Amino acid sequence: MASEPTLSTFVSAIDKVPGLKDELNSSGLFTVMAPSNDAFTKYFTAHAKYKKIDDIPVKELTQMVKYHILKWMLFQGNFIKPSSDPTINVDIYKYETRAVASYYDAAAKKGVYYPSKMIQVYTPRFFSYYGVTSQDYTDVYGTGSAVNAQTQMNVMSSSVVQKDIASGNGVIHVIDRVLELVNNIAQELENNAEYEDYNRIMKRRFLSYTYNQAGTRAQGNNGDVNGDGLVDSLFNRTYTTDANLDNENPLSGTKSLSLTGFIPSKTAFKNYYETRLMPNFYGIEDSIPTHTLQLLYKGHLASTMDWPSKIDKGQSVSELGDKITLARSDIKGIKMTSNGILYTLNKVIEPKSFTTVPGPSFFSPQYWYLAEALIRTNLLGLLSSGDAKFTLLAPTNAAFAARGIYWIEKPIAGAPGFFRKPNGLETPVAISELTTLLGNHIIMNTSLSISDMNSPVEKFYPTQNGTFISIVNGKISGTERDSLVSVVNPNVSQSNGFFQGINKIIYYPGTLYEQINGATSDPNAALQTNPQYRKFKELMVASGINVADFANTASTTLPLAPITASTQNRKFTLFVPSNEAITAAQNAGKLPKTGAVTPNTTLTDAIRLQLYNYVSSFFATDTQIFTDGKTTGTFPSRKVLTATPLTYYPLTVSYNGTTLQVTSRAGEVATVDKTQPALYPQNKFAKDGVIHVINNAFTSQF
Structure with a gap:
């Protein structure tokens, strides 16, 4: 040279x-x-x-x-x-x-x-591969660059x-x-007054430091980062909003990775902070939930280097998966950093999770549990979709607590999370349980206003987890029909549906087997559970059906297939004869007597097989029928009629405008009585179907 x-x-x-x-x-x-x-x-x-x-x-x-x-x-x-x-x-x-x-973080006093x-x-290969235009280059590097x-x-x-x-x-x-x-994005946010407030919150809530022993030793006597004449220890900085934010050379495998920061200007962020964040959290910054801020900050980052033409084409996507929509007038400035492009914006980008049905949970302290649970179960992405309509029935923190579910930030063992505390012991709530539970609060493809929910006509809505809920006169019920749920924060309208705050958890139902098997056996017991199923349960137990899919395990000579096979995700409608109907049939000698009060005689395998087939005849297969009469027709039961070809005893369901009727193959007629819900609860939801009580034992099918 x-x-x-x-x-x-x-x-x-x-x-x-x-x-x-x-x-x-x-x-x-x-x-x-x-x-x-x-x-x-x-x-x-x-x-x-x-x-x-x-x-x-x-x-x-x-x-x-x-x-x-x-x-x-x-x-x-x-x-x-x-x-x-x-x-x-x-x-x-x-x-x-x-x-x-090497860099000195003055606020943390760390190298x-x-x-x-x-x-x-x-x-040219770079420009072609990444779709970067010559105008992009000039826009980023300024006038005179070409x-x-x-x-x-x-x-x-x-x-x-x-x-x-x-x-x-x-x-x-x-x-x-x-x-x-040039600085990297994290350094630029730290050293530019335009981002002072934005960066202060980000560092305080999302930054951690890890001692770098190798880097400290490698610098030798040249490691006076802060200029005080002493060799400094060196640390790595990691932001949980993006692990690469302070990384000089981010990699995805062996491939170079660059970021894009879409950072609001001081004025834009101050306005959002004062009008959107602080008023919802008592004017106390520390009360703003971490999950709210994390979504907000991730919504301003992309894990690709997005040149201006890509933004113009609407091809930018945030780390949350949200499409970033910006006009050129929204962009105040552009700067290339060592690990990506930094845009200064005249506005704050709200993530879709704030504007869709989950949104209110991120801005209300009383729905903190729900917001955190939506993130942990990955249901947030579903509900943030703009392609479908939803109604989110949003339980308050108190509703979770009433069910014994609490958030514990510092548990005795393990990471923060949702716990139960039976006898004072902290037991983690599995994510799978939370997912199932929340799914019971998501009405799919329907946006229900409070006026819709106040209808005097009972309606049944499918939920995300495959079951149903009932809504009538503003009251909501799931499997626990005697525990009605009320709307306490109605009609929060979002871009893809309604957020309806509710005062109780709508608990996820058990299977058909669990509902029947859970019936109290002793009619004189002080505490009764599902008493309307007691006699049907007795028949089930007497036949040897005692496992989750109603399979017979009492005799090795009866290799019978499960009735419901819940692992196949099939749905059924179970018409359970009432206690009175079964007792009358037993007294008439048309069914064997069962139970502790009227013990059955010793049953042969042949009688057990009859009982197994008899119980099977009350399951309408691959359908969920409700008392609104919208589903009628003839449906196969689970009782085999002919082996070749394989056919089943039919159940015919009809509706006369007010009452659901069920007819057996022999012409016996039963009704589904809605007039006495305490004695004969109908539309009992289960994981794999729905249960009704009927007033005829259909003894011809025994």
Whole structure:
């Protein structure tokens, strides 16, 4: 380089960096992006502080000069075509320099470790592969920057004006601008007053420090990061909003990764903070939930480098998976950082989870549990979809607590989470249980206003977990028909439906088997559970049906298949004969007597088989029938009629305008009585179907 008169200023800069001249004359291989004298003239003209090389402090000059020196020897052809295979290494555009980037975090009073600084080299292959236009380049790097069509190489904001000057142990490319070390996105947020409030909250809530022993030792006696004359320990900084935010060279596997920050200006963020965040949380910043802030901050980041034309085309997607929609008027400024592009915006980007049905839970302290549970169960993505309508029946924190479910931030053992506390012992609530539970509160493909819910006509709605709920006169019920749920925060309208705050958990039902098997056996017991199923349960037990799918396990001579086979996700309607109907049939000698009060005689395998088939005959298969009469017709039961071809005893369901009727194959007629819900509760929801009580035992099917 010393023989190139147009590089004399850069050569003089190298001479002032201790040991660098000898290093470059060693046996190592280097690529130098050497600014021309004209480049330095432009630099000093634009710089307010430095007007010549001697004005630049040696420490700062060292980093500046080393930022222009790459490891390895790379000619133009190596940059333009990193591999002879066009499918390999098309993503290479970042190259490691000799500059290091230790940094002092003044607020934390910690030195921060970084590997070597990277620079970006742009070639036609880069522009083509990433869909970057020449206008994009000018928009990001400013007026006067342009893609060099002749050398086909740009280095950050500079253009390569002379390429491939070979030397003994390296190659020189002359550039038309001095490269200035740029911050990464995290550093830029920290050092620019425009982002002061945004960054303060982000660091306070989402930043952690990890001691870097190797980095601390490697710096040796040069590790005085804060300039106090002492060698500093170095730390890595990690933001939970994005692990790569403070990473000089993020990678996805072996592929270089760049980010995009869409950061609101000071004014835009202040307005959002004062009008949207603080009023909903008593004016206390510490009361803003972490999950609310995490979604907000992730919604302002993309894990790809999105140049302006990509934004114009509506192709930018946040780390939450939300499409980012911006007009050019929303963009106040653009800056390239060492790990991605940073846009300063005139507005705050709200994530879709705030504007869709889950949104109110993130801005109300009384729905904190629900918001956290939606995130942990991954149901937030479903409810944030703009492609479907939903009604979210949103239980309050008190509703969760009434069911014995609590959030514990610092449990005795393990991570924060949802727990039960039986006898004072903390027992984690499984995510699978939470998922199932919340699914019972999500009405699919329907947006219900409070006026819809106040209808005097009972209606049945499918939920996300495959069961149903009932709504009539503003009251909601699930499997626990005697525990009605009320709306306490009605009609919060969102972009894809309604958020209806409720005062109780709608508990997820058990299976048909669990509902029947849970019936209290003793009619004189003080506490009765599902007493209307007692006699049917007796028949079931007497037949030897005593496992979850109503399978017979009492006799090895009866290899019978399960009746319901819940693992196959099939649905059934079970018409249970009332206690009175079964007792009358037993007294008439048409059914064997069962139970503790009227014990059955010893049953043979043949009688058990009859009972098994008899119980099977009350299951209408692959249908869920409700008392609204919307589903009628003839349905196969689970009792086999003929083996070849395989057919089943039919159940015919009809509706006369007020009452559901069921007819057996022999013509016996039963009604589903809705007039006495305490004695004969109908529409009892189960995981695999629905249960009704009928007034006929259909003894012809025994």
